Amino acid sequence: MSTSTKERICTAMAELMRTQGYGATTVKQVSELAKAPMGSLYHHFPQGKQQIAAEALRAAGAAYIQLLPLLMDPHDDLREAVSAAFADAAEQMEQAGWINMCPVVTVAGEIADSEPALRTVAAEILDSWIVQGTEYFVHRGLAAGQARRFTLTFLSALEGAFILSRTLRSTEPLRAAGAAVAFQLVNSTV
Amino acid sequence: MSTSTKERICTAMAELMRTQGYGATTVKQVSELAKAPMGSLYHHFPQGKQQIAAEALRAAGAAYIQLLPLLMDPHDDLREAVSAAFADAAEQMEQAGWINMCPVVTVAGEIADSEPALRTVAAEILDSWIVQGTEYFVHRGLAAGQARRFTLTFLSALEGAFILSRTLRSTEPLRAAGAAVAFQLVNSTV
DNA sequence: GTCTATATGCTGATAGAC
DNA sequence: GTCTATCAGCATATAGAC
Numbered sequence A, B: 001m002s003t004s005t006k007e008r009i010c011t012a013m014a015e016l017m018r019t020q021g022y023g024a025t026t027v028k029q030v031s032e033l034a035k036a037p038m039g040s041l042y043h044h045f046p047q048g049k050q051q052i053a054a055e056a057l058r059a060a061g062a063a064y065i066q067l068l069p070l071l072m073d074p075h076d077d078l079r080e081a082v083s084a085a086f087a088d089a090a091e092q093m094e095q096a097g098w099i100n101m102c103p104v105v106t107v108a109g110e111i112a113d114s115e116p117a118l119r120t121v122a123a124e125i126l127d128s129w130i131v132q133g134t135e136y137f138v139h140r141g142l143a144a145g146q147a148r149r150f151t152l153t154f155l156s157a158l159e160g161a162f163i164l165s166r167t168l169r170s171t172e173p174l175r176a177a178g179a180a181v182a183f184q185l186v187n188s189t190v
Numbered sequence C: 001g002t003c004t005a006t007a008t009g010c011t012g013a014t015a016g017a018c
Numbered sequence D: 001g002t003c004t005a006t007c008a009g010c011a012t013a014t015a016g017a018c
Helices: A006-018 A027-033 A036-045 A051-065 A067-071 A076-093 A106-110 A115-139 A146-168 A172-187 B005-020 B027-033 B038-044 B050-063 B068-071 B078-095 B106-112 B118-141 B144-170 B174-188
Strands: none
Touching: A006 A027, A006 A036, A006 A051, A006 A106, A027 A051, A036 A067, A051 A067, A051 A106, A051 A115, A067 A076, A067 A115, A076 A146, A076 A172, A106 A115, A106 A146, A106 B106, A106 B144, A115 A146, A115 B144, A146 A172, A146 B106, A146 B144, A146 B174, A172 B118, A172 B144, A172 B174, B005 B027, B005 B038, B005 B050, B005 B106, B027 B038, B027 B050, B050 B068, B050 B106, B050 B118, B068 B078, B068 B118, B078 B144, B078 B174, B106 B118, B106 B144, B118 B144, B144 B174
16 A cells, blocks of 8 residues: 555545535545545544644645746746646646646635644745745745745736636636736846 | 525635635535525525635626726826835735735635536636736836736735745735835836 | 524534444 | 444424414
């Protein structure tokens, strides 16, 4: 067996939150998808649903930010790279049937006022995205201050456009947002 | 009595979804906040929770888009107007204790794959926002095609930044996104 | 139209044999 | 560590008096 029960539970939770959110996901669904009985869930995660969600979000968040260099490194021109990243996201979302790629922001919006513990976890993940994004864009030639602002804009536009595109079933918001974020770099020396 | 029972139910549902999302909001909470007994809820909304949510989202969406001219008309320069709108949003969110101003996008992200009927309602609301936003920015001097793309960018960045700011408890994402969206207009004749 | 009392199913969580 | 059986509580929704 290559994957542990604990890992399968985390993956299942992330997968379900990605498409259904936190509130609509039941521990029974997690149990079934992970092929792990209820008792195993509460053996590995004594604090129950919240703890499973927290660990699943951390793992998903860490994996998701790695897409940034993966999608953008192939493009020498940073403006092209930004456009390509948004275009790739749009294409993948359409091909996947308009389901979410990552549960972090969906769940963050959903639980920001009703699940304080999970809100803190989401904030930690977003913080690490901002730090890693800033580092990447500095590496790509932006000044430190500009890189942080650009990362915040990049993430805000990407996540907002994700929700719009997903709800409208259209790539138009992601394409428009990608062009706008790339345009930010018009004055930069890249 | 100035407000009908039906209106109070809608308002209560919108208020609760705004801070808790759809899944975490129970009809009992709606009943209590609206000061209407369970029977009244199901008398006015025979299809139950979903129907209350649909009507509440429609009303909230219609009210929310009216903030656009309200916040931006005072500013002659469109770039200033955009910055001001994002800054106002950030300030109001911070003063309100980081709770959401509008339930539409939060709920849209939450239910996009689990509640098809509500997803359709959310899509109709977003469509109407895009149409009305485009009209407004044409009125403010943008060309028709540019105005639609700008509206999509504006809404994506605003909503994404809302979630980031709300989760991080910081105005930084909203301020960065506002500056970026305003920068879009750098070449425009306003 | 309003309101109380309640039905029915499902929720997260647990107990305890193996 | 794994698994089955089950708890107690709460969810949405309804019935029926007023």
